[in-house]
Amino acid sequence: MTPSPYSGIGASPLARDRTRPGRPAVVISGVGAVSAAGLGADALWTAVTERRVLTGPVARFDMSRYPARCGAEVPAGAVVDLDAMVPGHESLAARFLAVAALEALRNAGVPERSRAHRLGVFAGTVMATRPILDRGIGTRRLDVPGQGWARPDTLLDILREVVTVTGPTALFAPGCAAGNSAIAAGARAVAADEVDVAVCGGVSELSLEILAMFTSLRALAVDTVRPFDVHRRGTIPGEGAGVLVLERADRVAARGGRALARLLGCAAAADAHNPTQPHPDGNGLVSTIHGCLDRAGLTSDDVDWVCAHGTGTQASDGIEARAVAKALAGRRRPVVSSVKGQLGHAEGAAAVLEAIVAVHALGADLVPGNVTLIEPDPACGGIDLVEPAGRPAPVGVVLSQAFGFGGGVSTVLLGKADRAAG
Amino acid sequence: MPPVDACLAVRGLGLRLPGVADAAELARVVDGAPLPPAPVRRFTAPDTDLAPLDRRTHAPVPPRIPTAVAGRGLRAVPAESLLALAAAAEAYPTPPDHPPDPWLATSPDDPVQTGPAAVLWASSSAGLAEYAALCVEAATLDPGLTSPTLGPASAFNGPAATVSIRLGLDGPNETTTGGTAAGLTALVEATRLLADGEAARALVGGSATVSRWTLPGLADGFVAAEGAACLAVSPCRDDEPGIRLGRFHRITLDRSDLAAQCRALVRAARPAGSGSAAGPSAGAPSVRRASERDAAAGGTPAGTVGTIVSTVDTELAEALAVVGGRPVWHLERSLGDFGAAGGLLAAACAVAYCASAPAPASLLALAIEPSGNAAILEVSSWGAPTSSSGWWGERSRPVGASGSPT
Numbered sequence: 001m002t003p004s005p006y007s008g009i010g011a012s013p014l015a016r017d018r019t020r021p022g023r024p025a026v027v028i029s030g031v032g033a034v035s036a037a038g039l040g041a042d043a044l045w046t047a048v049t050e051r052r053v054l055t056g057p058v059a060r061f062d063m064s065r066y067p068a069r070c071g072a073e074v075p076a077g078a079v080v081d082l083d084a085m086v087p088g089h090e091s092l093a094a095r096f097l098a099v100a101a102l103e104a105l106r107n108a109g110v111p112e113r114s115r116a117h118r119l120g121v122f123a124g125t126v127m128a129t130r131p132i133l134d135r136g137i138g139t140r141r142l143d144v145p146g147q148g149w150a151r152p153d154t155l156l157d158i159l160r161e162v163v164t165v166t167g168p169t170a171l172f173a174p175g176c177a178a179g180n181s182a183i184a185a186g187a188r189a190v191a192a193d194e195v196d197v198a199v200c201g202g203v204s205e206l207s208l209e210i211l212a213m214f215t216s217l218r219a220l221a222v223d224t225v226r227p228f229d230v231h232r233r234g235t236i237p238g239e240g241a242g243v244l245v246l247e248r249a250d251r252v253a254a255r256g257g258r259a260l261a262r263l264l265g266c267a268a269a270a271d272a273h274n275p276t277q278p279h280p281d282g283n284g285l286v287s288t289i290h291g292c293l294d295r296a297g298l299t300s301d302d303v304d305w306v307c308a309h310g311t312g313t314q315a316s317d318g319i320e321a322r323a324v325a326k327a328l329a330g331r332r333r334p335v336v337s338s339v340k341g342q343l344g345h346a347e348g349a350a351a352v353l354e355a356i357v358a359v360h361a362l363g364a365d366l367v368p369g370n371v372t373l374i375e376p377d378p379a380c381g382g383i384d385l386v387e388p389a390g391r392p393a394p395v396g397v398v399l400s401q402a403f404g405f406g407g408g409v410s411t412v413l414l415g416k417a418d419r420a421a422g
Numbered sequence: 423m424p425p426v427d428a429c430l431a432v433r434g435l436g437l438r439l440p441g442v443a444d445a446a447e448l449a450r451v452v453d454g455a456p457l458p459p460a461p462v463r464r465f466t467a468p469d470t471d472l473a474p475l476d477r478r479t480h481a482p483v484p485p486r487i488p489t490a491v492a493g494r495g496l497r498a499v500p501a502e503s504l505l506a507l508a509a510a511a512e513a514y515p516t517p518p519d520h521p522p523d524p525w526l527a528t529s530p531d532d533p534v535q536t537g538p539a540a541v542l543w544a545s546s547s548a549g550l551a552e553y554a555a556l557c558v559e560a561a562t563l564d565p566g567l568t569s570p571t572l573g574p575a576s577a578f579n580g581p582a583a584t585v586s587i588r589l590g591l592d593g594p595n596e597t598t599t600g601g602t603a604a605g606l607t608a609l610v611e612a613t614r615l616l617a618d619g620e621a622a623r624a625l626v627g628g629s630a631t632v633s634r635w636t637l638p639g640l641a642d643g644f645v646a647a648e649g650a651a652c653l654a655v656s657p658c659r660d661d662e663p664g665i666r667l668g669r670f671h672r673i674t675l676d677r678s679d680l681a682a683q684c685r686a687l688v689r690a691a692r693p694a695g696s697g698s699a700a701g702p703s704a705g706a707p708s709v710r711r712a713s714e715r716d717a718a719a720g721g722t723p724a725g726t727v728g729t730i731v732s733t734v735d736t737e738l739a740e741a742l743a744v745v746g747g748r749p750v751w752h753l754e755r756s757l758g759d760f761g762a763a764g765g766l767l768a769a770a771c772a773v774a775y776c777a778s779a780p781a782p783a784s785l786l787a788l789a790i791e792p793s794g795n796a797a798i799l800e801v802s803s804w805g806a807p808t809s810s811s812g813w814w815g816e817r818s819r820p821v822g823a824s825g826s827p828t
Contacts, residue, residue, distance in 0.1 A: 065565050067565065138561055141558075142469060152639075168607070171598060174579050175579045192614065268615075272586045291620070406580070408583070
């Protein structure tokens with residue numbers, strides 16, 4: 001009997017999570033990335049493990065009059081290489097996303113051109129195609145290029161050209177937690193049997209508007225992002241795209257595929273506090289960490305690495321450190337590092353790129369270090385900040401968290417592919 | 423057998439729409455009552471090379487923030503976020519000293535009122551004017567002199583963030599954007615969050631504002647729409663009367679044969695055994711729903727009486743109008759183009775219509791994008807308190823002798 005394509009609260013499996021043992025296992029079967037490290041998830045992981053700092057002077061825009069001029073751009077050579085991989089588009093972000101999706105699907109062994117499966121796309125972004133508008137910023141007035149900046153749905157144009165999408169497409173823009181929102185939505189769709197394959201992406205294009213905004217907020221680091229360092233001076237915007245392919249574990253096994261990691265839980269919350277400042281107690285973050293652990297049936301001592309949001313801004317890092325220490329209080333201090341010291345803050349792409357790093361960390365049993373950390377902030381004493389060299393150690397469970405302007409928080413919990421929840 | 427296995431109960435509806443004061447008026451618009459004509463307004467973008475543009479648009483909608491919402495600092499909040507806040511506050515649980523409409527009734531100790539409240543919001547216009555203003559300032563001012571308030575307001579999530587912060591809602595906070603299906607996606611994701619126990623209730627809304635910057639993102643031929651709508655929802659309990667959001671389906675249709683696939687989508691969405699019925703029309707007032715009036719209260723559902731579709735493709739909407747003789751009401755043709763909020767507005771219209779009609783009644787809310795991305799949701803009323811009146815209280819809906827809205 002063919003199952004009904006219709007869903008609803010009643011049609012989705014209510015027996016889930018810790019009280020719902022029937023919830024199907026959702027795994028990550030493929031990853032793809034475009035980042036300041038270049039093209040490919042392997043290039044990203046290599047850059048992380050080689051401790052390369054990928055922020056530097058912005059080449060795409062004239063920043064000569066700005067006090068802070070750094071960004072984490074996708075290298076110009078990699079942008080040129082896009083031409084051989086996907087069609088052109090006025091939005092670089094649209095091309096980044098499509099290239100990362102193709103890599104992730106091929107990595108998973110899922111054909112990108114098939115109507116035999118229900119493939120849905122869940123993408124997270126902060127500004128979508130709006131950075132197209134930045135190209136008109138010159139002197140004395142704005143020369144407006146095209147119209148794509150007003151059409152966020154065109155962010156998915158190229159992906160739709162190169163991948164046959166048969167299921168839903170959903171575009172999430174909740175702020176800098178967007179990537180984890182997309183992962184969570186894709187996981188829910190897989191678990192509810194709405195799709196067979198969920199392409200979950202996060203994407204961002206370096207924006208002069210963002211650079212101008214952080215300049216006016218005095219939140220840009222002049223040289224380097226130093227998360228959790230006592231001398232941290234701010235963040236540096238980045239760009240790129242990360243994509244995870246999510247499927248049910250049994251579907252991957254049935255086709256002889258290999259799961260890279262398991263998605264153990266997702267949780268979201270809001271600080272409900274201030275448009276630009278996290279709640280001083282990190283309430284939203286604490287809530288999502290507890291939510292993830294509850295759903296997975298795990299405790300704080302089970303978490304081997306916290307892949308922190310860690311933007312390098314004065315207020316945010318301190319609040320995050322205290323919230324993590326509070327939420328994960330156990331037999332040991334939580335092990336924490338942020339890769340934004342190397343990758344900058346890729347905003348809409350950040351959370352998924354960090355999830356990809358987490359997948360690699362699970363596979364390699366290596367905790368990436370706080371590469372740019374020189375002098376840990378005493379205010380962050382409640383967490384175990386990983387030394388810059390990284391830490392070879394068993395990594396069975398990784399918590400990856402994201403939050404941003406507006407107060408939205410979204411956290412995902414990842415485990416080794418063969419790990420059973422709870 | 424009930425129309426859906428389980429569902430979400432609609433516990434509130436907030437509206438800030440041009441020419442529509444409340445849900446009863448919205449139901450009348452769906453039933454064919456005309457809106458005031460939208461005048462032509464001129465939109466400009468100073469300090470840019472964008473030429474002024476004339477467009478049919480209603481006058482800006484005053485937000486009318488409910489008095490229960492703290493007013494401090496609202497002057498700095500962008501217009502679209504204010505509209506969202508007003509609609510959300512109106513949809514949110516009624517203050518204790520204000521008796522709720524019968525169809526919204528919940529007791530203070532109702533378990534669905536406890537636990538985290540999620541906010542999910544759809545918009546493609548939120549923050550765009552602020553984004554563009556910051557770009558203009560970056561072009562015309564020295565670095566560092568741009569307004570520090572513009573940047574944080576230049577993303578899509580201003581409405582959801584404002585609702586969360588101002589109403590103190592600490593559950594999941596999500597914003598969807600893109601085409602018209604984004605509004606229904608917000609409802610679908612709310613359904614999943616509630617089913618997974620991540621939230622006990624949710625405010626799900628959509629909004630749009632009009633500026634010179636948003637016009638290029640809208641389809642030609644429609645009124646450029648401004649306004650907001652918000653549904654308060656929570657899990658439905660057994661035998662609970664009211665308006666329900668039921669089954670949904672999301673899919674990407676093959677663009678090579680979109681009309682035929684849309685027709686198939688609507689046919690498949692109807693409850694089994696639903697009979698032929700009249701329903702809302704796109705133009706003149708319909709002959710009202712005889713089969714609904716004949717249906718026994720709380721008994722077998724009357725079946726789907728029509729579809730409210732949000733699409734910028736007029737031909738597609740017209741092609742759907744012939745599906746099984748059931749009427750199709752085209753949101754954009756009547757209320758205008760709300761961008762990503764269109765799907766949510768379609769659901770809000772269906773809720774208003776079902777609330778005005780003798781129960782049981784059922785409508786489909788459908789959103790279709792030119793890419794083929796589509797979502798469809800069943801909206802129904804169930805277990806009517808009387809057989810002849812709708813779900814609106816006497817003070818909110820005038821009911822004619824025949825049961826039709828006047």
